[in-house]
Every structure is written in structure tokens, then in C-alpha cells.
Amino acid sequence: MKCGIVVFPGSNCDRDMAWVTHHLLGQPTRFIWHEETDLGEVDLVILPGGFSYGDYLRCGALARFSPVMQAVVRHAKAGKWVLGVCNGFQILTEVGLLPGTLMRNQDLQFICDRVPVRVERVDLPWTCRYQRGQVLTLPIAHGEGCYYAEPQVVQELEQSGQVVFRYLPPNPNGSVGDIAGICNRRGNVLGMMPHPERASDADLGNTDGLGLFTSLLAWYAETACRSC
């Protein structure tokens, strides 16, 4: 599974991602500078966490116009995998690959914590190695993580099962419906505020997030088998 990690000016979780995909899982991984226009032959594109463009204007608002984003949108429209974590999630909403937006946390504080997150769906490439309803402990670190969308949009998300991860009470940031992560209708684009890459290395004491990456690997292996 070839992984491409997009690096924007201000990204700061890019190397943590590569540590998981390359070092822990042994997958070919390359960094893609935001000015590149060709993703090459990657299976998974990751928009990592951080503070792209200093969060100026709105989180993710300027990263959306980076040259690489046109290729990321094409990748997504072709049904290939795009993962956005934290600032990556914010960028995915700004560019319109996921609905809604991420607003200032309800209590205005930047939250750095480990919180319980429930896996709502396991029929996706992102979660097939988890159990439905499984509660993960995942790190969060954000000031603008309060997911918001119009009630009608939220209703559509719920009805079509696009809420993939949900916070257990107490909701840390005030997101609507306790939403922590959503996918697009097709399921190939996932955005989430919690950081699975920071909970993947056993040396750090928590591997609850690794399942997301091993889910992708398992799914990838299976689809590769089917096509050969």
C-alpha cells in the first residue's frame, strides 16, 4: 500500500504519520510537498495534522488552494483513499470533500487530552479491523475541533451512516451529535479530529489507533487479491 503524506507549510504531524506507515507497518511512504501537482501512484493520501498556513483566515482555508489539492480532489473523486486528521480534516471540509466545518471548541480552550471514541461503523476500509461499538482511547489536540453542520446535513450524515467515530460523553469540544470523525457517502474519504497516528506505537503506551492503519492494509490486501 503506497502512502503519500502531504506536507503544507505548518504541518506538524507528517512525520508521526510516516512513522506509522513506514516504520511500524513497512509500507512505501513518501512526503508530498504542497506545491507538487502529481501525487504519483499512491493508494492512500494523508493530510496530516498541524497548523497549515498558520491557521490564517480559517483553519484549512488557505491550504485548500495549495497546488496539490487539485490532485487530492481528483484522487478522492476516483474513489481512492484520502485520510485527513485534525488540520487535515479541516482542510477536507474547506475543499468540499466532506460536508460541514470545524469551529472553535465550545469552551474556547485548546484541548490536549486522551478521550474515549466509539467506532460506529466497521464495514469501511478504515475500520474493518475494529469491532462495532468498540471504544478506543485516542489523543486529541485541537482548538477548532467542534464539528458543525446544518441540522439537515447532520441528519443526512446520520441516515447514511457517515459518522464513523463519535466521542463518548462528556463531549470534549461541543461537536454536533458528538461527532469525532465522518466519511463521505462513498466511504473513501475520512476526516477525524482524534489522532490515530499518535496512538499506534506500543512504545508510547497506546495502540488503539493502529487498527485504522491495519484495517486499510487488510482491505488493500483483500482487494489486491481479488483483482489478480
Place this chain on the structure above:
Amino acid sequence: MTTYQAEIQIMLKPSVLDPAGTAVTKALQQQHYDGVQQVRIGKFIQLTLLAPDLAQAQAQVERICREVLTNPVIETYRFTVEAKA
């Protein structure tokens, strides 16, 4: 070409909770500004641009607001455009 000055005001939609505005409201009320009922915090942007005429300047600012400066999910905007002296 004429130089125009645009002044753009961006606000959260009335239906969207403004936690910063709420915090300021509470602080003002604690300072005994008893008449203060609500504070909503937005953004103010000044933008200078060259355009052939006022109508085209306005059209350009409109597009910039819609496509870049605001997030239509949560924000609204209004602006004025004037020829710069």
C-alpha cells in the same frame, strides 16, 4: 484602471453559536454592563484592488468573499466598495 477600496464585514450566521461572543457577553455582564444582551464577534477585512469600473470591482469582491474569505456553512458577509482617492 481605477483603484478601489473594499471593506468587508464577515459574521457568523445567526443560527451558529459564537462561543467567543458568548464569553465576552458574560465578561461584560460581570463588569455590571447590565444592559448588554449579546455580543457577536466577526471579522473586518480591507482589500484594495484595481478594476476597470465600480461594477467589476464589486463583482470581483463578491466572488472573493464567496470563494475564499468566508465559509458559507457558518458565515455571512457584506461589503462596500469605493474608488480610492
